Amino acid sequence: EPEVTQTPSHQVTQMGQEVILRCVPISNHLYFYWYRQILGQKVEFLVSFYNNEISEKSEIFDDQFSVERPDGSNFTLKIRSTKLEDSAMYFCASSDRVTNTEAFFGQGTRLTVV
């Protein structure tokens, strides 16, 4: 069964460092998403991406965040200068269309900023 894969599963970084979280969406999917879940809190939407551009972003997705689909298979989330409060589980998701369909999620990357 096709699945969304994310690497690494766990990343520890120092405050102020840049991190790149990687995702390989399901191959025929066209819509890509990043969500995050701070420990004990809701899963929160960060950004959606379609046709090589951001479709929608939340208030969380400020200038320190960026997304890219560099090579037609990977979908990355970059955090330029990490803060302690960026520590969370980050989920990538993809779907083949937006209407009438569910999104498929990866297993997540746990980011710990120290």
Next chain:
Amino acid sequence: AQSVAQPEDQVNVAEGNPLTVKCTYSVSGNPYLFWYVQYPNRGLQFLLKYITGDNLVKGSYGFEAEFNKSQTSFHLKKPSALVSDSALYFCAVREGNRGSTLGRLYFGRGTQLTVWP
């Protein structure tokens, strides 16, 4: 504003008994409703969805959910719980009448289901 409420942080049930995990939502327009499950160290796994049609929808692993528009609820149910159903369950909603490029999901906080033998 769009939101999802899962009023119970934990649900405990004995194996073989029916289970219900509650979810209520608030959304502009028609709702698309989803249930996801998360096992330890795993991602969010899709269980079932309501888009339109029958209010009772059936999904994976014997789960079903009932859409109730008047109560704005989408409770997850299973007639006979298994120990292996123990996991974290998330209800999610998106607006059904948003533009075609917008698929943002709004999640509840999650409900930890524990089924004991």
